[in-house]
Amino acid sequence: MTVTGASGTEGADEFDVIVVGGGPVGENAADRASRTGLTVALVEAELVGGECSYWACIPSKTLLRPGAALAAAAAVPGLSAQVEGLAVDPGPVLAWRDRMTSGWDDAGQVGWLDSVGVTLVRGHGRLAGERLVEVDPPDDPSRDDTAAGAPGSDHAAPRRLRARHAVVVATGSVPAQPDVPGLAGALPWSSREATSASAVPESLVVLGGGVVGSEMATAYADLGSHVTLLARHGLLSGAEDFAGEAVEAGLRTIGVDVLTGVSVRAVERPEPGGPVTVRFDGGGSGDGGAVTAAELLVATGRVARTADVGVETVGLEPGRPLAVDDTMAVVGVEPGDRAPWLYACGDVTGRHQTTHQGKYQGRVVGDVIAARFGDARREGAPTRDDAVPAPGAEPRRWSRYAASADDAAASQVVFTRPQVAWVGLTERAAAARGLDVRTVRYELGDVSGGSVTAVGYRGTGQLVVDTRRRVVVGATFVGPDAGELLHAATIAVVGEVPLDRLWHAVPAYPTVSEVWLRFLEAYGL
Ligand SMILES: Cc1cc2nc3c(=O)[nH]c(=O)nc-3n(C[C@H](O)[C@H](O)[C@H](O)COP(=O)(O)OP(=O)(O)OC[C@H]3O[C@@H](n4cnc5c(N)ncnc54)[C@H](O)[C@@H]3O)c2cc1C
Numbered sequence: 001m002t003v004t005g006a007s008g009t010e011g012a013d014e015f016d017v018i019v020v021g022g023g024p025v026g027e028n029a030a031d032r033a034s035r036t037g038l039t040v041a042l043v044e045a046e047l048v049g050g051e052c053s054y055w056a057c058i059p060s061k062t063l064l065r066p067g068a069a070l071a072a073a074a075a076v077p078g079l080s081a082q083v084e085g086l087a088v089d090p091g092p093v094l095a096w097r098d099r100m101t102s103g104w105d106d107a108g109q110v111g112w113l114d115s116v117g118v119t120l121v122r123g124h125g126r127l128a129g130e131r132l133v134e135v136d137p138p139d140d141p142s143r144d145d146t147a148a149g150a151p152g153s154d155h156a157a158p159r160r161l162r163a164r165h166a167v168v169v170a171t172g173s174v175p176a177q178p179d180v181p182g183l184a185g186a187l188p189w190s191s192r193e194a195t196s197a198s199a200v201p202e203s204l205v206v207l208g209g210g211v212v213g214s215e216m217a218t219a220y221a222d223l224g225s226h227v228t229l230l231a232r233h234g235l236l237s238g239a240e241d242f243a244g245e246a247v248e249a250g251l252r253t254i255g256v257d258v259l260t261g262v263s264v265r266a267v268e269r270p271e272p273g274g275p276v277t278v279r280f281d282g283g284g285s286g287d288g289g290a291v292t293a294a295e296l297l298v299a300t301g302r303v304a305r306t307a308d309v310g311v312e313t314v315g316l317e318p319g320r321p322l323a324v325d326d327t328m329a330v331v332g333v334e335p336g337d338r339a340p341w342l343y344a345c346g347d348v349t350g351r352h353q354t355t356h357q358g359k360y361q362g363r364v365v366g367d368v369i370a371a372r373f374g375d376a377r378r379e380g381a382p383t384r385d386d387a388v389p390a391p392g393a394e395p396r397r398w399s400r401y402a403a404s405a406d407d408a409a410a411s412q413v414v415f416t417r418p419q420v421a422w423v424g425l426t427e428r429a430a431a432a433r434g435l436d437v438r439t440v441r442y443e444l445g446d447v448s449g450g451s452v453t454a455v456g457y458r459g460t461g462q463l464v465v466d467t468r469r470r471v472v473v474g475a476t477f478v479g480p481d482a483g484e485l486l487h488a489a490t491i492a493v494v495g496e497v498p499l500d501r502l503w504h505a506v507p508a509y510p511t512v513s514e515v516w517l518r519f520l521e522a523y524g525l
């Protein structure tokens, strides 16, 4: 429908809900918002499926899998001798990666959007006031970000969309680049180039010891690159210290030079495409030094993508994450005396930067919007026990309309070797919240399931227990396939299952999950 006559909205196309950003999170929000009969438009500037599908989760995990499989085989008698000396063959790996990203073509995801009845609007969207979104056509040559993979459009001028009820911002995040002399001019890789490269550089410097840096250092070492990782402090600083230490040791084992305590001073690349030199202070000897490689990957964090989304038109500060309440309504939007109409989810909120946690938020916001504005009695509409909270009211914790897990039970898996998986609070985070906690730690290699999995199986598990309530508030696992151990811990944390009841959750023998029994025994049960 096209609006005529309404002030400032003349010629605007109307939808009940407009979602800006068609990454995994926006897709989920759009799908769920449409389930009570609301019309939903999804605005996407590049590829439907977002960073995760084409330049993040999927290609990175594809690049990491062969090295993990080879290492697993090398630890099993009867196979270890056969695979000794084998290296990952980059050609088929890169080809597999290309298949997993559908050759950077989003036709499959667009087909899914069609199947759930969501209207795709291609182009760069930005807020233009309350419930208004302007979309620059994707073939605008002045915008870099609309070029890749998006088909042309008939619209020369911005297209105006008006939401009858709600706008959801799910524009994700962009890489942060530190202000280091020479860095920008050296045209370093970001995670995009690292995950989509068509050839493996002979050597690679990775700047940043977080999740991207640790995973990509692993992948490129597996693919045959000589990798140097420069980190300001220990690796994976968001995780328990023992996890980062294990990943650092793992990287060294596969030949990565890991330098910690590094502060980068300057970057030089005299010839475009030629070798790049990174000069730094610190890094072990304390005197610093320089490292030269064929390529440089900058992996120093990501920032919410709000700089170019028009948030200033509704009284918010561009460049900052969109603060949300637990219904995912954006806080501090003008005008402030009306029912919430602006929502956000995913990386753009600054809450977490993982696909699964963002998709969870997308489900929450979609359900909130569907319940607040749609027809819940419509045939096929989901049934809910909970009442949607009144605008401005706190949602009931753990209801369908509250992203409670963001605070209490967010999880993450880092696909390094060893893998690292955690949920809920680290020991440090629990102490910062004033909880009285006790940790129990157990070596996974001392569990029968570990010893039958591999010779010299090594890994560590740790629970953080709230001693007052006698419930698990956090867990970390480090070891081969540690990510597969995580969900039991997530259920224990979300369910606030008392230790005395967990005692009756009997882990099967001989699985690595038997560590749960050992944890409880170590706690004194
Ligand atoms: C290398 C790497 C590996 C990762 N691996 C994992 C992993 O294994 N597991 C995991 O859980 N997480 C992983 N992540 C994190 C994960 O990719 C993000 O948390 C996730 O993509 C966030 O989803 P999103 O929908 O919020 O944002 P995005 O995926 O960034 O999607 C946002 C979308 O919005 C579009 N957009 C932006 N601005 C506009 C605009 N103005 N108008 C229209 N469209 C716009 C973008 O084009 C994009 O399609 C990884 C990240 C990186 C960098």
Ligand SMILES: NC(=O)c1ccc[n+]([C@@H]2O[C@H](COP(=O)([O-])OP(=O)(O)OC[C@H]3O[C@@H](n4cnc5c(N)ncnc54)[C@H](O)[C@@H]3O)[C@@H](O)[C@H]2O)c1
Binding pocket: 178, 207, 208, 209, 210, 211, 212, 213, 215, 230, 231, 232, 233, 236, 237, 262, 263, 264, 299, 300, 301, 302, 352, 353, 354, 412, 413, 414, 415
């Ligand atoms: N498996 C997964 O779930 C997965 C994989 C990759 C990325 N991600 C997400 O993507 C996001 C971005 O990843 P990331 O690794 O870029 O960020 P990160 O926050 O995990 O790590 C960034 C690292 O860069 C360091 N750093 C910052 N400025 C620096 C500087 N000037 N010099 C040297 N080091 C500097 C930080 O100290 C930190 O260690 C993360 O939040 C992560 O959750 C998730």
